[in-house]
Amino acid sequence: MILETTQQALQALFAGSVPADGAEAATPRGNGVLTRDYKIHGYHLDAQVAADQLLAAVTILDQAGFFIESITGVDWIKENQMEVIYDFSRYDFDTCRVVIRTRVPRDQPIVPTISTIYAGANWHERETHDFFGIKFAGHPHLVPLLLPEDADFHPLLKDFKA
Amino acid sequence: MSTPIQLRPDETFILNVGPQHPATHGVLRVKMEMDGEYIVKSETVLGYIHRMHEKMGENRTYAQYLPNLSRLDYLGALGYTHGHVLAIERAAGIEVPERAEYIRAITVELNRVASHLFWFGAFVMDLGGFSPLMYAIQDREHILDMLEAVTGARLTYCYYRFGGLYNDIDDDFIEAAKRFIPRMRKSLKKYAALVTGNIIFQKRLEGIAPVSAEMCRKYGATGPVARGSGINFDVRKNEPYSVYPEFDFDVPVYHECDSMARYKVRMDEMEQSLRIIEQGLEKLPGGPIMAEKKPKNIKLPVGDFYQAVETARGSFGIRIVSDGDKNAYRLKLRSPTYSNMHLFDEACEGMLIMDALAFMGSLDLVIPEMDR
Numbered sequence: 385m386i387l388e389t390t391q392q393a394l395q396a397l398f399a400g401s402v403p404a405d406g407a408e409a410a411t412p413r414g415n416g417v418l419t420r421d422y423k424i425h426g427y428h429l430d431a432q433v434a435a436d437q438l439l440a441a442v443t444i445l446d447q448a449g450f451f452i453e454s455i456t457g458v459d460w461i462k463e464n465q466m467e468v469i470y471d472f473s474r475y476d477f478d479t480c481r482v483v484i485r486t487r488v489p490r491d492q493p494i495v496p497t498i499s500t501i502y503a504g505a506n507w508h509e510r511e512t513h514d515f516f517g518i519k520f521a522g523h524p525h526l527v528p529l530l531l532p533e534d535a536d537f538h539p540l541l542k543d544f545k546a
Numbered sequence: 547m548s549t550p551i552q553l554r555p556d557e558t559f560i561l562n563v564g565p566q567h568p569a570t571h572g573v574l575r576v577k578m579e580m581d582g583e584y585i586v587k588s589e590t591v592l593g594y595i596h597r598m599h600e601k602m603g604e605n606r607t608y609a610q611y612l613p614n615l616s617r618l619d620y621l622g623a624l625g626y627t628h629g630h631v632l633a634i635e636r637a638a639g640i641e642v643p644e645r646a647e648y649i650r651a652i653t654v655e656l657n658r659v660a661s662h663l664f665w666f667g668a669f670v671m672d673l674g675g676f677s678p679l680m681y682a683i684q685d686r687e688h689i690l691d692m693l694e695a696v697t698g699a700r701l702t703y704c705y706y707r708f709g710g711l712y713n714d715i716d717d718d719f720i721e722a723a724k725r726f727i728p729r730m731r732k733s734l735k736k737y738a739a740l741v742t743g744n745i746i747f748q749k750r751l752e753g754i755a756p757v758s759a760e761m762c763r764k765y766g767a768t769g770p771v772a773r774g775s776g777i778n779f780d781v782r783k784n785e786p787y788s789v790y791p792e793f794d795f796d797v798p799v800y801h802e803c804d805s806m807a808r809y810k811v812r813m814d815e816m817e818q819s820l821r822i823i824e825q826g827l828e829k830l831p832g833g834p835i836m837a838e839k840k841p842k843n844i845k846l847p848v849g850d851f852y853q854a855v856e857t858a859r860g861s862f863g864i865r866i867v868s869d870g871d872k873n874a875y876r877l878k879l880r881s882p883t884y885s886n887m888h889l890f891d892e893a894c895e896g897m898l899i900m901d902a903l904a905f906m907g908s909l910d911l912v913i914p915e916m917d918r
Contacts, residue, residue, distance in 0.1 A: 426636060426852035451763040454880040458867055471852070471863070471880070475763065475772070475779040481852065504765030507888050530593040530917060539601055
C-alpha cells in the first residue's frame, strides 16, 4: 500500500520525463523511479534524482513516516561522477525500503544537506564527507567525524593512495 | 591580599568525558558544556578506533572479508556475520540448506543472550552495583564455551560460510544448550529479584532520559532503543529473513520511553531468544550444512544489494555495490549503535550528568561497531 503511494509521490517529481517501468535500469540510467525485486536487491523503490530535487524527495519520505537508515557515497571514477545514496525504511509492518540516489560531478561534489529534515543525517553526512570529500551544502558542522580532526584525505576515493 | 574567587551566576564550564572513561566502555569522547551538574550542550566525538572496515571490504574478496565482520561488535559478532553471508547469498542466489539456517538462528540467539547478559552486568555496574556483573559473566561463560566448541572462537567468530556453515553442531552442543535454557530462565528470575525490583535502581532509571518515538525516527534509532520508545520494530518480524518466520516469539515493546523501558526490553528479549533456541533445537532438521552448488570463487552480478538483520543492538545493514568483480566495488556497513548514539547529544540536554551516564549505558554502546 505505502509502496504505491510513495512511488506515485516520488514519480510526481519527474513530471514530463518518461515514466520508468519495473524493468532493470539501463546503463547509464536516467533520473526516475524504479521498482526493484526485493528478493534480489533487498529494497523496493529506487529513485535517482537530481541534486536540486533531493530535498523534495526526502520531504516526501519524511511526511510518509519513513526513518533514515543511512547515507553513503560511491565513487564512479570512470564516469567521472560521485553518487550519494540515501536509505530509508519504515517501522511498521507495511515493509517498504526506499533508496534515493543522486549523482554529482566528481570534481565538484556538492549536494544539499538533509540534516534540516532528518537530524540523524548529520553524522552520516559528515562520515560521507570524510570518506569521499562530498560537500553537503548547509551542513551545520562539516568537520571530520571518524577520521582524525586534521585529516585532509578521503580514503574511499578510487584514486586514493595511502 | 588575594582577591576572592567569584563565580558568575550564568557561568558554564566544559567537561571532557573520555576518551578513556569507564562509563563509555571503550574509547568514546563526549564534550559537555556544564552548568553545575546539568548538561547545557553535548558533543560526541567518535573515531578513536576507526579502522576503515569499508575500505578493507573493497580490497578483499568476499570470503576474505568474512572475519572482518566479527571485529565490529565483539559482544554480538554472529549477528553481523549473519548479515554479511545473507547479503552475499541473496545477491549470488545461493540456496542455504535448512539445517544450516536453523543452526545459524540458534547460534545467533545464543550470542544475543550473551551480549545482553554482558550489557546487563556492565549497565548495573555503571549504576554502582558490582555483583550482578559477576553473575552475568558466569551465565555468559556457558554460552561462550558452547560457541567455542563449535566455532573455534570465543568472541570473534567466523563460523558462517556462503551457503552454509564451517562446522556442524554435535550432540554435546545440543545437550549443553538444552541444559543452559532452564538454567538461564532461573537466572532471569534471579536478576528480576536482585536488580529490577531494587528501589535505588528504579529511582535511577524510571522517567529518566525520555526518547520519543519521533526522535527515534529522525535519528534512525532501532533495536531495544526504539522498542523502549513504543516502536514495535524488529527486523526479524518486520522484514523476516533466515528461518525466523518458523519460530513463535514475541517482540517486547515498552511505551515509557525512559531508561527503564530500554532495560526491560533487553531483559525480556533474553527470554524470547531462549524460546527461539528451544524451538530451534526441537525442530532442527537433518541434512547437509553446506549448499552443494556453490561457486568456489564468488562473484556477484552487477548491481546494488542491501541486507538488514536484527543484531543485539538493532538493525544492522550491509550494502554491496558490485561491478561484477570478485571484490565489492563499494561496501557500506550501517551500524545500529551509530544511529542510536547520535540522538544522545540532543536527548541529554538539560539532564543531570549522572542521569546522562545511565542513559548512555542504556543505549548499549559497543565502540568498535560505531567507529568501524
